[in-house]
Amino acid sequence: MIDSVKYSILGEQEIEHNLLLPQHINPNKHSESLFERAKKKWKSNWRCYTLLIVVVLLLVATIVIPVVILSHRNKTDNLSYKCESYSKDIIDATMKGTLAYSRIATMCALFGNRLSGSTALENAINWVEQEMITDGLANVHKEPVNVTHWVRGNEYASIQSPYFKKLNILGLGGSINTTSQDGITGEVLVVTSFDDLTNNSALAVGKIVLFNVVFTDYGTTVQYRVNGPTAAAKAGAIACLVRSIAPYSLGNPHTGGTATTTIPAAAVTLEDADLMQGLQNLNQTIVVNLYMEAQTLPDKAVSHNVMGDVIGSDLPDEVVVVGGHIDSWDVGQGAMDDGGGVMVAWEAVRLIKALGIVPRRTIRVVAWTNEENGAAGGANYALLHANETFFSIETDGGVTQPYGIGVQGASDNTIKALSDLGEVLKGVGSDQVSVGEAGTDNYPLVAAGVPGGSLLTNMTQYFWYHHSEGDGVDKLDSVEMDKCVATLATWLICLANFNGALPQ
Ligand SMILES: [Zn+2]
Incomplete structure (x- = not known):
């Protein structure tokens, strides 16, 4: 054993030397300087270290790395069925481009801004409904909401x-x-x-x-x-x-x-x-x-929440919701606030359907109405659907670079479990999970005991445009919107496939 190691370390010639010629009769011994002897020793040690490093690297590559990957995958899969692999499919698909930007550009061009009570808002809602049907979403329908008409x-x-x-x-x-x-x-x-x-x-x-x-x-x-x-x-x-x-x-x-x-x-x-x-x-x-x-105006106007589903395989009556508000103020185009939010939420659900992913729970996109001057859409939705809602995410902070999600009233245990899942979004830069606001349309759901969160985005310039003539499609970026889609779609499938109830 020792000899063979020695053989491989020292090389054939030196071994021959050492085996055949004991040191005291080594003809070169006396002519060797101390420096040369030290150099030889260092050389032999250096080879020893190299072999050791190679062995360690081989061990890390063949045993440690696979064990770490597997344990992480098990951790993710134990929390939520195929969360990680579906997320990869979703991120790959969004990198090729999504419909989110072209749809916000189309909606803003066709209907303009969309204040509650306006014909433009109802026309936009009807257009969304028809497009959701074309996408092949299930249960596409509108629910009437009485709204203020200012x-x-x-x-x-x-x-x-x-x-x-x-x-x-x-x-x-x-x-x-x-x-x-x-x-x-x-x-x-x-x-x-x-x-x-x-x-x-x-x-x-x-x-x-x-x-x-x-x-x-x-x-x-x-x-x-x-x-x-x-x-x-x-x-x-x-x-x-x-x-x-x-x-x-x-x-x-x-x-x-x-x-x-x-x-x-x-x-x-x-x-x-x-x-x-x-x-x-x-x-x-x-x-x-x-x-x-x-x-x-004295009479309340009738507006609508509009929604569509991807039906769950195991728990179809439990619903994971994502949405934004379709109404806006009567200035600009309501692109950032919040037409863009509706588009990325809708696109996330459409993408899950288009990729053939079948969630365990039902996934639903909702375009809430009347967020800006009454919040009657969110209130009406909670009244009808709080009981069936497993989790609800609102996106109403702009559709810029996403950072993650903020969850309202979440315990440390919930944040920990969601943070473990959120790691799959590291590559998108949106893996953050923190305690945060659920969003205006989500408040009535949260008040009814439903866990709710909102998409966290880069809001550095959001209030430059908010509620002004400056809120146009020109302020949006298609790549950033696609990243929002990737983030939301990942959260939707990972929550829809979550094993059991969320930890309290
Ligand atoms: Zn808004």
Whole structure:
């Protein structure tokens, strides 16, 4: 054993030398320098190490790597049947391109923006229904939902003093109009917070209050759009302007819903809000004229949630849902918010069907209606379907590079199990699983006890376009949309094939 190792390490000639000529009669011994002897020794050790490294590498390649792969696969398969292999098929297919981008481009071109109560919204919903039937989805149908019917009408505003300047405005959804033909003309009081208004409430009486609050995060700043007009009315203001809820502006105002109030309310651009703040800081008297025809029509309009299924093989009555909201504000194209979300959700389900994957639970795509000014679509869906829903994912944060999913109210155990599954999405960059918001349309399901999550995406520029004329198809990227499709389709099949109940 030792000899054979020695043989292979030292090589034939040296062994011969060592075996036949004991060191004391080695003719070369005395002529060898210490340096040469050390060199020889090092050379022989080096060969030894090389062999050792080769043996270790062979062991790693033949035993360790397969064991690690198999144990990972077993871990994934133990959690969810064929989650990993289906995910690979899905990712491969999406890399060749999906229908998501062409469908959002088609829908936005044919129907434009889609506010609740509008014909455009119902036409878009009918188109989605017909296309879902063409895709071969099962149980494709619409469910009626009563929705608010607010219409904008004509609107404009301008600074009258200290000089004339046209203001780009968008009336806030739900606002009343300015009643008189000439609109409302009044002095402006700029405030920077609710506290600032409270501290100066005596100055607000009979004025147009402008909330100039710089965007920090959406949840914090949007409070001024939703509740600012009510606070201004309470302080005795005759109208309310709100700095658009956006971190960046190219002179575009952003609309959005506001709580019903007794005074008209509109959004101004970041630039104009800063201008009026500057004028007030310079002790200038600012006079603004505001004209709005907005009104909420007395009768509720009927809109629809539209949906289609891929029926499950083992548990067809348990449903994994994915969706977005088909309605939008009445500006731009509602491409980012949230036509794109509907398209990637729908495409994820269509792709599963097209790949011939049969899920264990039923998979459903839902395009919810009326998210923007009432959320009646999500509420109606939960009322009819909460009992059958196993998990629901909403995508309403843009269809940019996906990062993963955020799950509302998830325990550590749930996050751990989902994180193990999510690893299959590492290559797409969307393997993150965290505690997060489920989404407006999902809230009623979550409130009824259904686990719900939402697609996490790169939202760096999302609020640049949100609820504005800037929200067009030109802001979307087909490759990023395909990655959203890959992520959603993977989650759908891995949840539909989840073994047993989700850990609590
Ligand atoms: Zn939205």
